[in-house]
Amino acid sequence: MGFYEFFSGGGMARIGLGSGWPCLFANDFDPNKATAYRAFFGPSQELRGDSITDLETSDLPGHADLAWASFPCQDLSLAGNYAGLKGERSGLFWAFWRLMQGLRVEGRAPRMIVLENVRGMITSHQGRDFAAVCESLAQEGYRYAPLLVDAQLFLPQSRPRLFVVAFGPDARPDSSMVGNGPTAPWHPNSFAYAYDRLSSKAKAAWLWLTPSRPTAKPGKLSDLIEDTPTGVRWHTAFETKRILDLMSPLHLEKVKKAKEEGSRRVGTVYKRTRPQDDGTKAQRAEVRFDEVAGCLRTPAGGSSRQIIMVVEDNKVRTRLLSPREAARLMGLPESYPLPQRYNDAYHLIGDGVAVPVVSWLARTVIEPCLHLKSRKVAA
Template sequence: MPLKLGSLFDGIGVFPLAAVNCGITPAWASEIEKAPVSITRRHFPEMEHLGDIMKLNGAELEPVDILTFGSPCQNLSTAGDREGLAGKKSGLFYEAIRIIREMRDATNGIYPAFAVWENVMGAFSSGDRMDFRAVLEAFADSPIPMPPSKHWASAGMVRGGESDISWRLLDAQYWGNPRLQQRRKRIFLVADFRGKRSAQVLFKCRPVLPDSKVCGQSGPPSTGESGIFSEETGRHIPVILPIQERQMRGAVKEKDETKFLVSFGRPDEPFPTLLASSANSFSFWYEGEDWRKEGGIRYLTPLECERLQGLPDHWTAYGYEGETISDSARYRALGNSIALPCAEYVMAGICEVCKSD
């Protein structure tokens, strides 16, 4: 019988998509933003949409084998206010923990068997490094000591209490087939409530799934929408430099020309992390031209952002009733989303350990 998945703070359905690609059935999702809900309903019409997490009772939900959630990161991110789990948005993490406990109490500890949490690496350091300790203690339902170094490693595990917990920092630029061209470091934490399998899920080598480039009939072919048209390039080779926008803004403010030039990066560098607050931009010119005179700057298209996340082309282009999703809503949704190959790796690991039991 296929494993079932429930997705909290679902966004545009990346965890359900990873689940389907690994043979897992998405049962339900919780999300409140209108555009992401419509996008996800289009792709998963059989999956139930439950709305506001604050109004859910885990004891009343359909039991699932896996519960995933990428709770709000605004208060944890180094680019945010750093209020940590005490912040209004990132504090919603505890609502997911509440639902897990309610479901487990209602099913005599059977469901969910696994929980998967995804978030920014700033969670390691926010709250004077106590927030990540609080995350571990919430999953374990028992005290967790701070490491002797007082710093959290990018990978680790703890055992005891209610669950076996492993975490690992995954950077999107090293994942996918072909690899994604985005620098996106995110914590993936796996809690196993029924055994000691979390390390097998997160630390075992396994093949990544091939990249899916087309999303059904939801939009036109991608060749005319991405990058620079072949008729424009002719025989010239475009030089593309990702822009470190935060660094660039700081350089402009400080009137630092050297820092400004460095913010353009190098041709072999991945793009900076996609942000929900703005569209990423890059500079380009043609090989052999003077970039000061012939160069230009443009924003990534939503399609290009989808590809940087490893998503099928046009995944966010249309809603449930065929309505076109605005570019601003797509940028926001994609900036808040999860790199698909990383999610697939975790889902494949859970499937593997469940089959071996």
């Protein structure tokens, strides 16, 4: 089963799919990500560093069973001023889709397509952007199953992501996996923003897939944290006090309770801008001690960098999350080589897709659907 990996980043989708999936073609324009990709997979020829806008179907070898596309998310969030699919970065989806249309004309359309993006894609422009993607899939003859999957089911990181799994004519999910309507936790109410805008053809192509929930335990954040981290240092007492000074009484109370427990507690802190009672906005530090990290993001600014807080023996220590700890929170193997510069490593990881989520989708949804035709022929 060969696949194409568009917007490949460091190859996390490829790692999740596993060795049973030969990569026929991979593409990412970011040189740092391409370097990390080659460092792990070797100097293979399948990775192209061209912009996707410069690619043609002639650049895509063979006939892939699957095309995976984790297209840029910046324009679907505040970071991109919510420009949506008209934005310069998230709008690259249309360059990808041009290639899929071209493959269909040539008789080489992938049997399945998986799109992955942030949760904000669901409600971008009141659902119009998501609806446009759904209409595009239906027009090219794909049935599709949107799913909201949180990496927290697999890893100690809160990371809800939208996955749209699309099925060509000869890749059909088993009827036992298809429901009659929305089912928690895969189908949030926000799907209605797009669904209600769809044409009758696109609504008929929408599948309410109900995959089985993963059974493996996601583990604990404290099990992934290093006492002597590489690439970061513990904050000074003054730096830790500055973080505590940014906390509201609610979050200071969390720290106080962690001290009173006496045992070692590990939490994560994000700095966020919050509205105040007087109408102004101020930076606040918010902590959680539930053994789950906040969602990893790219280091666009200081507020996007996650901070580790360790409370032990009535003392509080803080520091940045290390690159290796971030990699563990995405399910990357310990052997995965990370860029030396902190921002490069954090950007690579924060832009990626959680490896165990890909593996679960592959084993639970993708592979059974692709095998269905061959089983019927054999029977």
